[in-house]
Amino acid sequence: MSILLPTSTAGSLPKPSWLAEPETIWSAWRLEGEALIEGKQDALRVWLHEQQQAGIDIVSDGEQTRQHFVTTFIEHLDGVDFTQRETVKIRDRYDASVPTVVGAVSRKNPVFVDDAKFLRQNTTQPIKWALPGPMTMVDTLYDAHYKSREQLAWEFAVILNQEARELEAAGVDIIQFDEPSFNVFFDEVNDWGIAALERAVEGLNCETAVHICYGYGIKANTDWKKTLGSEWRQYEEVFPKLQQSSLDIISLECQNSHVPIDLLELIRGKKIMLGAIDVATNTIETPEEVAATLRKALQFVDVDKLYPSTNCGMAPLAREVARGKLNALSAGAEIIRRELKA
Numbered sequence: 001m002s003i004l005l006p007t008s009t010a011g012s013l014p015k016p017s018w019l020a021e022p023e024t025i026w027s028a029w030r031l032e033g034e035a036l037i038e039g040k041q042d043a044l045r046v047w048l049h050e051q052q053q054a055g056i057d058i059v060s061d062g063e064q065t066r067q068h069f070v071t072t073f074i075e076h077l078d079g080v081d082f083t084q085r086e087t088v089k090i091r092d093r094y095d096a097s098v099p100t101v102v103g104a105v106s107r108k109n110p111v112f113v114d115d116a117k118f119l120r121q122n123t124t125q126p127i128k129w130a131l132p133g134p135m136t137m138v139d140t141l142y143d144a145h146y147k148s149r150e151q152l153a154w155e156f157a158v159i160l161n162q163e164a165r166e167l168e169a170a171g172v173d174i175i176q177f178d179e180p181s182f183n184v185f186f187d188e189v190n191d192w193g194i195a196a197l198e199r200a201v202e203g204l205n206c207e208t209a210v211h212i213c214y215g216y217g218i219k220a221n222t223d224w225k226k227t228l229g230s231e232w233r234q235y236e237e238v239f240p241k242l243q244q245s246s247l248d249i250i251s252l253e254c255q256n257s258h259v260p261i262d263l264l265e266l267i268r269g270k271k272i273m274l275g276a277i278d279v280a281t282n283t284i285e286t287p288e289e290v291a292a293t294l295r296k297a298l299q300f301v302d303v304d305k306l307y308p309s310t311n312c313g314m315a316p317l318a319r320e321v322a323r324g325k326l327n328a329l330s331a332g333a334e335i336i337r338r339e340l341k342a
């Protein structure tokens with residue numbers, strides 16, 4: 001990246017109210033058929049424009065074409081029955097009604113490749129595309145077929161690799177895998193989670209990222225955070241092995257979080273997409289607050305490897321709030337760029 005401190009978001013952005021019910025996740029589409037396809041593309045254009053207006057350097061689709069960061073990908077696969085639902089505890093935290101794996105999983109067609117091509121046609125800026133990580137996919141399903149989380153993750157990794165290679169060919173610069181599960185199942189992460197992720201990025205030449213966060217600002221997550229105590233040391237469990245991995249970028253939550261900033265030392269050498277925007281509050285950060293978080297991180301991250309970003313996706317926020325937070329991110333990064341030049 002030629003610019004210093006290139007800014008980006010973790011991924012999702014709010015959907016316009018004419019496309020889907022706002023300020024909620026898993027919200028139903030308000031259009032159908034051809035109108036829905038056109039509406040999703042228009043919403044993508046809107047958020048591309050918003051990101052550009054705010055001065056965001058690495059832009060994304062804002063996940064305007066998907067209902068949910070995990071299930072929309074799974075809907076396109078064979079071997080999963082969405083009519084057969086079971087209630088499972090996901091992220092070891094809250095009950096959710098999820099579809100069932102009933103046979104061998106496979107990808108019959110590309111899932112997001114046309115959407116990525118559409119984004120690519122609309123900008124010459126670097127683009128980032130998010131996919132769910134294999135472990136988080138496993139953790140959002142009931143498995144009646146493989147009966148092994150590890151084996152199912154491995155099958156998903158192969159499928160994700162097929163999709164990622166086609167996204168790369170479509171011109172995506174950074175492919176990001178969302179793995180909130182990495183903050184919960186530490187033994188599994190170290191046993192097979194990171195290995196599965198490495199299988200998913202096999203043979204890619206574009207940059208690859210893993211996003212590990214404490215989740216959207218929904219109640220189940222904010223309640224969970226209250227139980228984590230004054231120091232959140234979850235990252236400490238997975239950083240050593242991630243540092244050794246082939247992933248280029250690690251995307252993390254830092255703003256208003258109780259993550260001790262010195263844990264970043266454990267992944268020194270990696271590029272860090274640092275969450276400097278809290279997505280669990282409607283309060284818009286001031287540029288100076290963003291700058292203060294970046295300044296702290298620079299004690300442990302080399303300046304050419306710091307990528308200011310958001311803690312997580314902003315899908316559940318109001319559009320005005322998300323827009324304000326994009327502007328704050330951009331302005332905060334600019335404060336530090338100016339300091340570095342001085």
Ligand SMILES: [Zn+2]
Pocket residue numbers: 010180211212213214215216311312313
């Ligand atoms: Zn997240």
